[in-house]
Amino acid sequence: MGILKVKTEQILLEESFTISYPLYEEKLYESIKKVGLLSYPILKKEKDKFKIICGKRRIFVLKKLGIKEFEALVIKISNKDAFILGFLDNLAKRDLNLVEKINVLKGLKEICKLSWSQIAENFSQSLNLPSNPHYLNKIYYIHELEDSAKILLCKERINLETCLRLLRLNETERKVFLEVFNKLFLGRNKANDLLDFYFKIRNKRSQKDILKKIQSFLKKEHTSPKQLFQTLREYLFRKAYPRYSAAKDKVKNLINNLKLQDIKVEFPQNFEEKELIFSFKVQNIKDFITKVNALSHIDKEKLSEIFKTL
Amino acid sequence: MIKIKKIFTDKSVFKRYAKEISSICKKIKAPLVILNSKEDLYIKSQRLDLGKNNVYLTLQRGKILSKCPCSKGSISCGYFVLDTMVGCPFDCSYCYLQIYQNIRATSFYLNLEEKIKKVAQFLSKRKKFMRIGTGEFCDSLTLEDILPQLDILYFYFKKLPFVILELKTKSDNIKSLLNLKPLKNIVVSWSLNPQKIVKEEEKYTASLNKRLKSAYLLQQKGWYVGFHFDPIIYSPDYKDIYLEVIKRLRKFYPKKIAWISLGTLRFPPRTPQVIKERFPDTKILNGEFILSNDNKYRYFRHIRREIYKFMLDNLKMYFKDVPIYLCMETALVWKEVFGFVPDSKYFSNLFSSHFSI
Numbered sequence: 001m002g003i004l005k006v007k008t009e010q011i012l013l014e015e016s017f018t019i020s021y022p023l024y025e026e027k028l029y030e031s032i033k034k035v036g037l038l039s040y041p042i043l044k045k046e047k048d049k050f051k052i053i054c055g056k057r058r059i060f061v062l063k064k065l066g067i068k069e070f071e072a073l074v075i076k077i078s079n080k081d082a083f084i085l086g087f088l089d090n091l092a093k094r095d096l097n098l099v100e101k102i103n104v105l106k107g108l109k110e111i112c113k114l115s116w117s118q119i120a121e122n123f124s125q126s127l128n129l130p131s132n133p134h135y136l137n138k139i140y141y142i143h144e145l146e147d148s149a150k151i152l153l154c155k156e157r158i159n160l161e162t163c164l165r166l167l168r169l170n171e172t173e174r175k176v177f178l179e180v181f182n183k184l185f186l187g188r189n190k191a192n193d194l195l196d197f198y199f200k201i202r203n204k205r206s207q208k209d210i211l212k213k214i215q216s217f218l219k220k221e222h223t224s225p226k227q228l229f230q231t232l233r234e235y236l237f238r239k240a241y242p243r244y245s246a247a248k249d250k251v252k253n254l255i256n257n258l259k260l261q262d263i264k265v266e267f268p269q270n271f272e273e274k275e276l277i278f279s280f281k282v283q284n285i286k287d288f289i290t291k292v293n294a295l296s297h298i299d300k301e302k303l304s305e306i307f308k309t310l
Numbered sequence: 311m312i313k314i315k316k317i318f319t320d321k322s323v324f325k326r327y328a329k330e331i332s333s334i335c336k337k338i339k340a341p342l343v344i345l346n347s348k349e350d351l352y353i354k355s356q357r358l359d360l361g362k363n364n365v366y367l368t369l370q371r372g373k374i375l376s377k378c379p380c381s382k383g384s385i386s387c388g389y390f391v392l393d394t395m396v397g398c399p400f401d402c403s404y405c406y407l408q409i410y411q412n413i414r415a416t417s418f419y420l421n422l423e424e425k426i427k428k429v430a431q432f433l434s435k436r437k438k439f440m441r442i443g444t445g446e447f448c449d450s451l452t453l454e455d456i457l458p459q460l461d462i463l464y465f466y467f468k469k470l471p472f473v474i475l476e477l478k479t480k481s482d483n484i485k486s487l488l489n490l491k492p493l494k495n496i497v498v499s500w501s502l503n504p505q506k507i508v509k510e511e512e513k514y515t516a517s518l519n520k521r522l523k524s525a526y527l528l529q530q531k532g533w534y535v536g537f538h539f540d541p542i543i544y545s546p547d548y549k550d551i552y553l554e555v556i557k558r559l560r561k562f563y564p565k566k567i568a569w570i571s572l573g574t575l576r577f578p579p580r581t582p583q584v585i586k587e588r589f590p591d592t593k594i595l596n597g598e599f600i601l602s603n604d605n606k607y608r609y610f611r612h613i614r615r616e617i618y619k620f621m622l623d624n625l626k627m628y629f630k631d632v633p634i635y636l637c638m639e640t641a642l643v644w645k646e647v648f649g650f651v652p653d654s655k656y657f658s659n660l661f662s663s664h665f666s667i
Contacts, residue, residue, distance in 0.1 A: 165586075168590055168591075196595075199595070199596070200595070200596045200597075201596075203593075203596075240598070241598045241610070242598075243598055243610055243612060243613060244598050244600060244610040244612075247610075247612060270600045270601060270602055270603070270611075271600065271610065271611045271612065272600075272602050272603045272611060272640065272642070273603070273642060274642060
C-alpha cells in the first residue's frame with residue numbers, strides 16, 4: 001500500500017465511498033487538463049480493482065480526458081472508516097451541497113450501519129442539518145430521486161421540502177413538474193403552491209389530461225416565466241377549486257352585467273359575507289348625480305341574482 | 311388499552327407528590343424520568359414526535375375552567391372547557407393539538423381534585439345552567455383505565471345538577487362508567503365519522519362500530535349520550551358515507567340523546583404544513599379550503615352550507631326533538647342552514663329545556 005500507479009479501468013466508479021455530487025465540473029476539468037492532478041486521490045483496494053475514498057470527481061475527469069493511468073494513495077481501511085474518511089475530507093475542504101449531505105446520510109446509514117439517532121447526535125451539527133432523527137430519515141429518501149431533480153436541488157432551484165413532495169409523485173408526474181421547475185425559477189412558496197393544487201386533484205381520473213395540459217403550457221413559446229407561472233397556477237387552481245372558481249366567475253359576470261360605468265363593485269373574495277361594496281370617485285356635483293342616478297336605476301333583478309350567488 | 315412507555319415529572323412535583331407518582335408508575339409499569347426542566351420535553355424544530363405514549367405528571371397551574379374560545383365571528387354555543395388533561399394518545403391527522411401542544415407527552419394533573427373542588431364551589435354558588443366539557447384538549451375517556459379522573463368528576467358534578475358535564479371521546483373505554491349510576495347531568499359523547507375516515511385519518515381511535523356499540527350500551531344503562539359530527543370531511547361520496555352513519559344512529563332513543571353537533575373541517579393557517587409533514591398521504595387537505603374571516607381555513611361556504619343542509623335534513627328525519635347545532639359557524643351559515651341566527655339565550659334555553667333543568 002502507499003502511492004501506486006493505478007489504471008483508470010481498475011476504478012469501481014459506481015461503488016465508491018465518496019459523496020461528491022454532481023460528478024462533472026467544468027472548472028475542475030479545465031484545471032486537470034492544464035496542470036494535471038494536484039493531490040493524490042485516495043483509494044481502497046478490492047481484489048484487483050479499486051474503490052474511491054476521495055477524488056471521485058478528479059478520477060471522473062481523468063476518464064473523460066482519456067487518461068489511462070494515474071498515481072493514487074492506496075490504503076488499507078474498513079468500509080466504514082473509508083466512508084467517514086472520504087466524507088470528512090470533503091467537509092474539511094468545502095461546503096457540501098444538499099445532495100452531498102444526503103449522500104452522507106445514505107453512507108452513514110448503509111455503509112456505517114448507524115441508527116438515525118446516532119447520526120443525528122454525532123453528525124447533524126457538522127452537516128448543518130436539524131438534529132431530529134425523523135427528519136434525517138425523511139430527507140434520506142431524496143437519494144432515490146432522479147438526477148434531474150438532484151441537479152435542481154444542487155442549483156437551489158428547488159428546495160428540500162419541494163423535493164420531498166416530488167418523491168410522492170410517480171415518475172411521469174415528477175418528470176412534468178421537474179420540467180416546470182427547470183423552466184421557472186420558483187421560490188419555495190410558488191413551487192409548493194403548484195404542487196399543493198396538483199396534490200388536491202391528482203387522484204382524479206383526469207390526471208393524465210392535466211399533465212398533458214401542463215406540458216402544452218410549457219411548450220408555448222414567447223411566454224415569460226411570470227406569465228407561464230400565472231397560467232399554470234390559474235389552471236391548477238381552477239381544477240382544485242372548481243366550485244369556488246365557478247361561483248367567483250358567475251359573480252364577476254353578474255357584476256359586469258350591471259353595466260355600471262366608473263362604479264366599482266367588489267364582493268368578499270372568500271364568500272364569507274353576502275355583501276357588496278360599491279365605490280366611485282366624483283369630480284363635481286354633476287358627476288356625483290350621474291353616478292347616484294345610475295345606482296338608483298340599477299337592475300334589481302340582476303342585483304338580487306348576485307346576492308343569491310354570493 | 312393504551313400502552314404508556316415513559317412517565318415524566320418535574321423535580322419539584324416529585325417532591326410534593328412522590329407517593330402518588332410512585333403508585334402511578336407501579337400501576338402503569340412504565341419508567342419514570344425526573345426532569346430538571348420542563349424544557350427537556352419541548353418539541354424542537356420538526357413536530358414529528360408528539361410523545362403519544364408518554365405522560366407528563368404535572369400540576370394544573372392556570373385557569374381550569376374557561377369559556378370555549380369558539381372562533382372570532384362565529385356563533386358561540388356558550389360551552390365551557392374544563393382543562394383536565396392536555397394531549398391525546400390518538401393521532402388524528404386533522405388534530406389541532408399538533409399545533410397547540412408543545413411538549414412530547416400528555417399532561418396529566420396531579421392536583422386535579424383540588425382544582426375541581428374549587429370549580430365546584432364556584433359553580434354551586436353561581437347556580438346557573440352551564441355546559442362544560444373535558445374533551446377540548448384531550449380525549450375524556452381513553453386514558454381512564456390507567457389515569458382515572460372520572461371518580462373525581464362524578465363526585466363533584468353529582469352535586470351540581472344544573473351543570474351538564476360532557477365527556478367527549480373517540481374511544482370505547484366505558485368500563486368505569488358502567489360501574490357508576492347514570493347521572494342526568496353527565497353526558498358521554500362520541501365524535502363520529504364514517505369508518506373509511508376513521509381508518510384513514512383517526513389513527514389509534516376506536517372503530518365507528520365500537521364507538522356506536524359503547525354509546526348504545528351506555529344509553530341502555532340510562533346515560534345521556536351525545537354525538538359530534540365534527541370534523542365532517544368533504545369527499546365526492548360524503549353524502550353516501552355520512553348517511554350510512556346517520557342511519558346507524560336510528561337505534562338510539564332520541565330522548566336520551568343530549569345533542570348532536572355539526573362542524574366541518576377547519577384549521578388555522580399553520581396546520582396544513584404540519585399535516586403535510588406528519589401525514590403525507592392524508593386526503594383531508596384535498597377540499598376547497600378558503601381562508602375565512604377568523605383566519606381559519608374552512609371549506610368554501612357553499613360547500614359547508616350544502617353539507618350542513620344535507621346532514622340536518624337527514625338527522626331531523628329521525629331526531630326532530632334532539633338539539634342539533636353547528637359548532638364554530640358564522641351567523642350567515644346558521645341563517646342559510648337553520649333559517650335563523652341564534653341569540654345569546656338560544657342555547658341555554660335549547661339545552662335546559664331538553665334536559666328539563
